Amino acid sequence: MADVLLVHGSCHGAWCWRDLVPALQARGHAPRTMNMPSHGGDPTPIADVTLESCTRSVVDALGEDTVVVAHSWGGFPATLAADIAPRRIRRLIYVCAYVPREGLSLVDMRKLAPRQPILKALNRAADGKSYTTHPEHTREVFYQDCPDDTLGYALAHLTPQATLPQTTPAHLTRAHTMVPRSYIRCLYDNAIPTEFQAEMADDFPVKDVYQMATGHSPFFADPEGLAELIDLILKD
Numbered sequence: 306m307a308d309v310l311l312v313h314g315s316c317h318g319a320w321c322w323r324d325l326v327p328a329l330q331a332r333g334h335a336p337r338t339m340n341m342p343s344h345g346g347d348p349t350p351i352a353d354v355t356l357e358s359c360t361r362s363v364v365d366a367l368g369e370d371t372v373v374v375a376h377s378w379g380g381f382p383a384t385l386a387a388d389i390a391p392r393r394i395r396r397l398i399y400v401c402a403y404v405p406r407e408g409l410s411l412v413d414m415r416k417l418a419p420r421q422p423i424l425k426a427l428n429r430a431a432d433g434k435s436y437t438t439h440p441e442h443t444r445e446v447f448y449q450d451c452p453d454d455t456l457g458y459a460l461a462h463l464t465p466q467a468t469l470p471q472t473t474p475a476h477l478t479r480a481h482t483m484v485p486r487s488y489i490r491c492l493y494d495n496a497i498p499t500e501f502q503a504e505m506a507d508d509f510p511v512k513d514v515y516q517m518a519t520g521h522s523p524f525f526a527d528p529e530g531l532a533e534l535i536d537l538i539l540k541d
Contacts, residue, residue, distance in 0.1 A: 307395065307539050308368045309336040314377025314402070315466040316438060318345030321376075321459075325524040328532035334539075339366040341382065344464050351435050354467035356475070360385040367393045372539060374398045377497065377521070378471065381405050387481035394484045398538060400531070401491040401521055404505040405475035412472050418501035422446065426496070435465040446495045451525040487513045487538045489523075489531075496521040512541075 309329055311322045319338035329336040341359045342349035349358070363373070363386035372395050375383035380402030387394050403414050415421070426446035429436045438447070443463075444456045488506035492499050506514050515534055519526040 307334045307372045308370060309334050309372045309374060309535070310363075310366055310368075311336055311338050312363055312373060312375040312379035312383045313338075313341065313344065314379050315471070316344075316436075316463045317376075318347075318462065318464065320345060320462045321522070322524055323458075324528035325531060328528045329535065332532055332536045334536070337366070339363070341379075343467060345462075351465055351467045354470055356381070356385070356470040356473040359470050360389070364389050369393055370395050372396050372398065372535075374400060374535060375402045376400045376524070377402050378411055378466075381411055381470075381475060384481055385475060385477070387484045388477050389480070391480045391483040396485045396487060396539070397481075398535060399486070399488045399506070400523065401489065401494050401497055401499075401502055403497070404488070405477065407477050408474050410472050410474045411470075413474070414505075415497075417504075418498050420498045420501075422498065423496045429468075430465065433468065435467050437465050438463060447521050448525060449495055450493065450520045451522055455522075455525045485513075487515065489534060490514065490516040491519050491521060491523055492516055493519060494521045513538075 313321050318340045322338050326336045340347040341362050342354045343351045359382040363382045373383050380399050384405050387397055403411055426438050426442040427436050428439045448455045488509050490499055490502045517523050523531045
């Protein structure tokens with residue numbers, strides 16, 4: 306049994322793991338969810354959200370021997386948390402997630418990708434401090450292969466995403482390199498190009514890079530398959 310902390314991506318929250326939690330429990334694991342600042346039920350004003358506060362929320366949620374599963378933008382604060390508390394993380398599993406590079410922000414990383422399919426789904430606030438998703442593009446970009454009820458459920462729960470944490474460069478020591486890492490590529494991702502996911506995982510051991518034939522949200526599209534793969538990674 307593993308203590309598994311699930312770290313959500315942009316505009317999401319603990320709610321997005323609805324279907325993965327029971328699938329992991331059925332395999333004997335103890336999954337836990339969390340909300341980063343201003344997401345889900347967290348009351349932090351969006352103007353107060355920083356990369357540091359997002360990272361601290363992950364660190365505070367760690368146990369003493371935790372497997373961290375990070376989705377999309379969640380790869381940034383999860384990696385920075387591993388830099389702060391590497392001995393408390395058994396393994397870091399990226400699910401179509403950003404793997405930060407020294408001195409680059411998430412926005413910098415996104416611009417390195419050969420394609421920018423996510424842009425049409427982003428609706429920036431007038432003050433530039435946050436963004437939401439365009440409802441007409443949300444399914445296509447994030448949930449194209451998910452069950453029919455997913456879009457309505459997501460639209461009822463998606464929250465604005467603060468831009469400051471994603472424009473702040475990541476500064477890393479070597480501490481996070483102590484943590485074993487795995488990467489799960491999503492082959493039909495309409496948000497983060499799968500070829501860019503392969504590039505971000507290029508220096509991972511080949512045996513630690515996996516793939517799923519899903520879009521950007523395998524926790525909705527194939528929660529049983531994702532749980533099975535996480536279980537396989539932990540057994541290996």
